[in-house]
């Protein structure tokens with residue numbers, strides 16, 4: 001492998017990291033990084049947070065241009081990979097290039113869901129996925145007075161908090177009965193609903209948008225809901241979730257099912273092809289469930305796992321997932337994965353800090369915190385331990401997860417196995 005060539009399709013968070021990790025791990029062969037978007041690979045999280053406020057695009061680049069030259073990473077930006085020929089081990093781009101690979105990494109990310117809403121293709125509906133989207137939104141924030149957000153997930157709510165911060169009248173419409181329902185406990189949804197209402201955002205929950213209303217110039221200016229009510233605004237943001245970019249993989253005959261199917265080593269059904277990040281569905285080491293995560297941590301850790309395997313040190317991917325979201329001055333951090341039927345316990349900390357513990361069958365499976373970074377860090381380490389932390393252990397440790405971590409670390413592994 002050391003002198004072969006690696007081609008990476010998708011120059012986002014995970015694609016960039018795969019190239020960087022391969023060089024760091026001593027890979028000497030050719031690396032080609034193909035990216036549909038023009039320009040240097042950049043980070044997306046600030047697009048719905050700091051960038052909307054400061055407009056500083058320079059700070060988003062994952063590395064300066066010199067990095068790619070110094071590390072011999074051939075960045076082909078502004079190119080769409082259109083075909084994978086698995087027999088010939090070639091990738092074709094829309095610029096007519098045919099690029100041979102020894103190993104191929106699919107890091108194609110995800111795209112915004114277009115829900116079945118009448119008029120969803122009306123002009124003027126904003127999306128927030130790329131730097132170009134964020135720049136367009138930022139330009140409009142200067143003169144819009146009212147905004148409607150379709151979708152009460154992380155991105156919609158981060159936008160809502162920024163928009164309220166500059167005095168825009170914001171309404172968030174969410175089809176589910178609570179905010180961020182896919183990702184957090186009902187208790188955390190409730191707390192964030194209170195936060196956004198206190199900021200002055202109107203929340204309409206449990207109501208699906210059925211139609212887009214437009215002005216005489218054909219610009220989107222409002223929505224109609226399932227109950228027939230209408231809401232009007234200067235600007236609409238569609239933030240109703242994402243779906244993985246799997247078309248290229250499916251056309252190449254790779255196994256796909258809500259993500260490109262990979263094993264615990266992030267290898268696809270073809271041993272010469274790996275997949276990572278938003279587009280990859282992998283078996284979770286703790287539950288055996290196949291999952292697909294949309295987070296910076298998953299994309300970067302997957303990339304490191306693939307690089308180590310290609311360099312001859314394969315290790316299964318077992319990292320505890322974690323995620324963050326910044327909404328106004330609340331930093332939400334999540335470690336582990338909650339389950340629909342888990343039970344929840346919450347604890348208040350100093351200065352408004354909150355920790356919500358989620359248990360499945362008496363075992364700690366997920367910890368959600370607000371403004372409690374130390375608890376979050378302790379949770380990540382506790383959730384990685386075997387055997388799993390029990391509810392009794394948590395209840396016997398009222399001092400918090402940091403204290404429980406110290407206690408656990410003092411118990412020899414052999415004894416811990418008996419807990």
Ligand SMILES: Cc1cc2nc3c(=O)[nH]c(=O)nc-3n(C[C@H](O)[C@H](O)[C@H](O)COP(=O)(O)OP(=O)(O)OC[C@H]3O[C@@H](n4cnc5c(N)ncnc54)[C@H](O)[C@@H]3O)c2cc1C
Pocket residue numbers: 009010011012013014015034035036037043044045046047048079080081082107108109110128129130155245248276277278279293294295296297299322323324325326
């Ligand atoms: C506004 C916003 C805020 C976010 N905030 C957070 C956050 O706070 N915390 C967090 O953990 N995560 C956050 N995320 C999610 C996080 O950015 C993604 O999970 C992460 O970028 C996934 O990395 P990836 O490499 O899988 O995909 P991406 O970084 O999306 O990169 C995929 C790239 O592949 C390109 N591509 C696709 N198909 C092709 C093709 N055929 N040929 C060439 N190129 C192709 C795409 O254009 C894209 O540039 C946020 C995302 C957005 C959009």
